[in-house]
Amino acid sequence: MxxxxxxxxxxxxxxxxxxxxxxxxxxxxxxxxxxxxxxxxxxxxxxxxxxxxxxxxxxxxxxxxxxxxxxxxxxxxxxxxxxxxPWWIRYKDVLPGAFLGLEAEATLIQEYNIALVPGLLQTRDYATALMRTSVDIHGEEEVQRRLEIRAERQRTVLDREEPPMVMAVIDEAAIRRQIGGVETMKAQVRHLLELSERPRIDIQILPFSAGAHAAAGVPFTILGFDGTDAAGSVVYLESHKDGYYLDTDEEIVRYRLIFSRTQGSAMSVEDSRIFLERLLT
The missing domain is CATH 1.10.260.40 (lambda repressor-like DNA-binding domains)
Incomplete structure (x- = not known):
C-alpha cells in the first residue's frame, strides 16, 4: 500500500x-x-x-x-x-537533509528547544520573522519556499489520520523572546494554547526558576518509530546544515533519560497552559 x-x-x-x-x-x-x-x-x-x-x-x-x-x-x-x-522531495533544493522524511514517519516526537518555538508548532508569521533574519536564507523567494515546506510539514505530521504523539518542552526564553513583535508573539502563544488542547500534543514550559536541568542547554529532537523502545529511534541535533543523527541504543536511552528529567523540571501540561494564558492578559 x-x-x-x-x-x-x-x-x-x-x-x-x-x-x-x-x-x-x-x-x-x-x-x-x-x-x-x-x-x-x-x-x-x-x-x-x-x-x-x-x-x-x-x-x-x-x-x-x-x-x-x-x-x-x-x-x-x-x-x-x-x-x-514523498511530498518533501520537491523541496530538496532548499532542505536537502533526511529530517523531513524521518519526522513524517515518526509515531513519537519528543523535542526540547531553548531559544525558539519548535518548527512544528510555529505560526506562519513567527516563522516568517525568523526566516527573514537568517543569514542562511537568501531572498524572498527562498523565504516563501521554506514557508511552504513548514506549512506542508505541519499538515503532514499534525493533521494526518493517525498523528504522532508530540511532547514538547520549551524553555521560557523561547516564549519571552519577541520574535516578530508583540502581536506576532501573542498569536504564537494563542496557537500553542490551541495545539495543547489536542489529545496527542503535550506542551510544557521549562521556567527560568527551574535553574540547572538535565538538558544542559542543548536542544534536541527524538524521533520514535516503534513506540517507546530505543530500537529504531533517532536523536536529531540541529545545526546550520543538515544536523547530526544519533541512533545507537545507548544514545537513544541517554537522550530519553535527559528528556524525561527535563520534563520533570518543567511545569506540568496544565500549569504550562496557565502560564501561557497569563502572557495574553
Whole structure:
C-alpha cells in the first residue's frame, strides 16, 4: 500500500543497519567491499534517499549473509518504493537533509528547544520573522519556499489520520523572546494554547526558576518509530546544515533519560497552559 511506504522505508533502513551490526562489519568495510562511495552507504543508513535500487539492497543482504526471507522482504520494499515520490522531495533544493522524511514517519516526537518555538508548532508569521533574519536564507523567494515546506510539514505530521504523539518542552526564553513583535508573539502563544488542547500534543514550559536541568542547554529532537523502545529511534541535533543523527541504543536511552528529567523540571501540561494564558492578559 503506497500510503504506508514511508514507514516501510524506515523499517528497511533499521533492518539494514541491524544486519550490518550483526555481521560485525563497519560502514567502511561494507562500502569498500561493494565498490561504493562512503557517502552512498552513509546516505542510505541515514534514510537520506529518494529512490532505492533493489540491486543495492540485494548486494547488501549478500554481504551481510541475511536470512533469505528477510532479504526478500527488504528487496520487495525497495522495488515498491520506486512507485512512490514523498511530498518533501520537491523541496530538496532548499532542505536537502533526511529530517523531513524521518519526522513524517515518526509515531513519537519528543523535542526540547531553548531559544525558539519548535518548527512544528510555529505560526506562519513567527516563522516568517525568523526566516527573514537568517543569514542562511537568501531572498524572498527562498523565504516563501521554506514557508511552504513548514506549512506542508505541519499538515503532514499534525493533521494526518493517525498523528504522532508530540511532547514538547520549551524553555521560557523561547516564549519571552519577541520574535516578530508583540502581536506576532501573542498569536504564537494563542496557537500553542490551541495545539495543547489536542489529545496527542503535550506542551510544557521549562521556567527560568527551574535553574540547572538535565538538558544542559542543548536542544534536541527524538524521533520514535516503534513506540517507546530505543530500537529504531533517532536523536536529531540541529545545526546550520543538515544536523547530526544519533541512533545507537545507548544514545537513544541517554537522550530519553535527559528528556524525561527535563520534563520533570518543567511545569506540568496544565500549569504550562496557565502560564501561557497569563502572557495574553
Amino acid at each position: 503506497v500510503a504506508r511506504m514511508p514507514v516501510r522505508r524506515r523499517y528497511l533502513v533499521i533492518q539494514l543497519k541491524r544486519l550490518r551490526r550483526e555481521a560485525g562489519l563497519s560502514q567502511d568495510e561494507v562500502w569498500k567491499a561493494l565498490g561504493w562511495s562512503r557517502a552512498k552507504l552513509q546516505r542510505l543508513e541515514a534514510g537520506d534517499f529518494q529512490r532505492l535500487k533493489a540491486g543495492d539492497i540485494m548486494a547488501l543482504c549478500q554481504v551481510y549473509k541475511a536470512d533469505k526471507a528477510i532479504a526478500e522482504e527488504l528487496i520487495q520494499i525497495a522495488r515498491d518504493s520506486r512507485a512512490e515520490k
